[in-house]
Amino acid sequence: MKFLILVGNYVIFIKKVFSKQEKNRIFFKNIGSELEKLGFNSIPLVLIISFFIGAVLTLQTAYNMASPLLPRYLIGYLTRETLLLEFSSTIVSVILAGKIGSNVASEIGTMKITEQIEALEAMGVNSISYLVAPKIISAMLINPILYIFSVFIGIIGGLLTGILSGVVNFEDFIQGLHFSFNSYYVVYSIIKSFVFAFIFTSIPAFYGYNVQGGALEVGKASTRAVVDSSIAILIANLILTQILL
Amino acid sequence: MVKAKGLYKSFDGRTVLTDINVTFETSKVNLIIGQSGSGKTVLLKSLIGLVGIDEGTVFFDDKNIKNLDNKQLKDLHTEIGVVFQGGALFDSFSVIENVKFPLNLFSNMTEKEKIERARFCLNRVNLDDVDNLYPAEISGGMKKRVAIARAIVLNPKYLFCDEPNSGLDPVNSIVIDNLIHEITHEYNMTTIVNTHDMNSVFEIGENIVFIADGNKEWEGNKDNIAQADNKKLNDFIFSSQLYKKIREKL
Ligand SMILES: Nc1ncnc2c1ncn2[C@@H]1O[C@H](COP(=O)(O)OP(=O)(O)O)[C@@H](O)[C@H]1O
Ligand SMILES: [Mg+2]
Numbered sequence: 001m002k003f004l005i006l007v008g009n010y011v012i013f014i015k016k017v018f019s020k021q022e023k024n025r026i027f028f029k030n031i032g033s034e035l036e037k038l039g040f041n042s043i044p045l046v047l048i049i050s051f052f053i054g055a056v057l058t059l060q061t062a063y064n065m066a067s068p069l070l071p072r073y074l075i076g077y078l079t080r081e082t083l084l085l086e087f088s089s090t091i092v093s094v095i096l097a098g099k100i101g102s103n104v105a106s107e108i109g110t111m112k113i114t115e116q117i118e119a120l121e122a123m124g125v126n127s128i129s130y131l132v133a134p135k136i137i138s139a140m141l142i143n144p145i146l147y148i149f150s151v152f153i154g155i156i157g158g159l160l161t162g163i164l165s166g167v168v169n170f171e172d173f174i175q176g177l178h179f180s181f182n183s184y185y186v187v188y189s190i191i192k193s194f195v196f197a198f199i200f201t202s203i204p205a206f207y208g209y210n211v212q213g214g215a216l217e218v219g220k221a222s223t224r225a226v227v228d229s230s231i232a233i234l235i236a237n238l239i240l241t242q243i244l245l
Numbered sequence: 246m247v248k249a250k251g252l253y254k255s256f257d258g259r260t261v262l263t264d265i266n267v268t269f270e271t272s273k274v275n276l277i278i279g280q281s282g283s284g285k286t287v288l289l290k291s292l293i294g295l296v297g298i299d300e301g302t303v304f305f306d307d308k309n310i311k312n313l314d315n316k317q318l319k320d321l322h323t324e325i326g327v328v329f330q331g332g333a334l335f336d337s338f339s340v341i342e343n344v345k346f347p348l349n350l351f352s353n354m355t356e357k358e359k360i361e362r363a364r365f366c367l368n369r370v371n372l373d374d375v376d377n378l379y380p381a382e383i384s385g386g387m388k389k390r391v392a393i394a395r396a397i398v399l400n401p402k403y404l405f406c407d408e409p410n411s412g413l414d415p416v417n418s419i420v421i422d423n424l425i426h427e428i429t430h431e432y433n434m435t436t437i438v439n440t441h442d443m444n445s446v447f448e449i450g451e452n453i454v455f456i457a458d459g460n461k462e463w464e465g466n467k468d469n470i471a472q473a474d475n476k477k478l479n480d481f482i483f484s485s486q487l488y489k490k491i492r493e494k495l
Binding site for chain 1: 336
């Protein structure tokens with residue numbers, strides 16, 4: 001029952017996010033600053049993680065292919081599939097739920113407890129759409145781009161490590177990358193990254209907006225936001241995989 | 246003039262405001278006084294519409310807020326300036342950006358005109374050379390002054406201040422009080438100030454409403470408050486030794 005009320009309130013909240021905007025000029029300016037804050041600032045993290053995961057995927061696959069009958073190009077193939085299908089969309093989004101989600105929840109929660117949100121309302125601003133819409137839209141714009149970066153850097157990480165450690169040679173790895181390539185998988189993952197971006201900004205914004213009390217509650221809301229958006233991403237992943245594949 | 250008529254407000258069945266009827270006059274500093282938790286903030290926010298009221302209504306001059314549509318309410322809000330208790334400055338904006346913010350939303354001024362207007366208001370609250378600092382970098386008293394500058398930037402007809410000198414030292418408190426008093430008369434605003442500061446009461450209380458436990462207990466001004474024969478009010482005003490001694494001399 002409590003859960004249903006929570007979901008109901010979340011749906012009402014989302015409706016308010018996409019109700020009437022303030023002046024367009026201000027809206028686009030806010031999207032610009034959110035793109036920088038949420039998106040560009042996440043690039044280094046995504047690149048580092050993707051590089052190392054790509055590297056480990058390649059090594060793990062190689063070490064687990066004991067049989068000489070298995071072709072070496074499978075190493076490149078499996079690295080690509082893992083990155084393309086799950087890691088760069090789902091796992092990267094779960095990681096971003098930690099980074100961006102906690103940021104969004106604590107920023108909005110702090111604005112709530114320091115009456116900054118009421119200050120906006122007192123000026124006649126629809127605070128929910130003013131604060132939250134630019135965050136959601138920016139994240140949805142940037143997450144597919146982060147996905148593509150992540151796949152590329154992951155593959156480069158795998159390739160370099162594979163060659164340097166001698167578990168696979170360049171030609172085999174590249175052959176694996178081309179092997180049985182299905183471009184629909186990319187479309188599927190990009191759709192997922194849109195949805196996940198919506199989740200990891202809107203849920204934390206919702207929790208932030210409902211903070212009551214002080215700094216302690218902001219911290220709690222932020223933790224809850226990260227946990228719940230991560231879970232929501234994993235559930236959405238399951239549902240989208242059923243629908244799309 | 247701002248008028249509350251038969252206001253009731255409760256939270257989860259707990260009554261916070263009971264049948265509040267009060268008129269706040271134009272070109273005066275109207276004080277709402279009372280202990281912490283007596284309902285001052287809830288009353289102030291009910292008047293502005295930040296807290297939904299259960300019963301009753303509020304008039305802004307001849308406008309009954311119950312009869313306004315969304316567009317009219319939005320327009321009314323551009324005539325209201327609010328100074329929140331902690332200042333409620335936007336952390337991610339510099340001082341000048343904070344003051345300019347309402348202009349970005351509601352004026353058609355050029356960037357240059359907006360900056361001029363924001364500078365003018367900052368100057369009015371005696372703040373210079375802090376334009377590019379962020380709220381975290383200025384003192385509590387400065388924050389309140391920036392908040393006042395932001396509240397008056399659109400030339401509001403109504404100014405609401407929630408404990409504008411709480412947390413300030415006595416000197417800065419008086420500076421803020423005087424500032425509010427001056428601008429109220431300079432711009433003929435209807436100013437409503439929440440306070441539990443006795444200095445403010447005797448300095449700027451041109452019209453005073455005392456509330457206790459969400460009830461209006463007394464109404465008057467700084468000239469007759471010391472002679473009031475309301476027990477709750479007397480307990481409140483003369484709670485400190487200093488004011489008790491002053492009263493003996495009166
Ligand atoms: N959002 C709210 N939910 C529940 N109770 C509230 C809320 N806001 C205020 N109250 C209660 O209303 C009473 C009056 O509070 P307030 O107006 O803030 O007092 P003060 O006179 O100190 O400004 C307090 O008992 C407070 O706990
Ligand atoms: Mg208060």
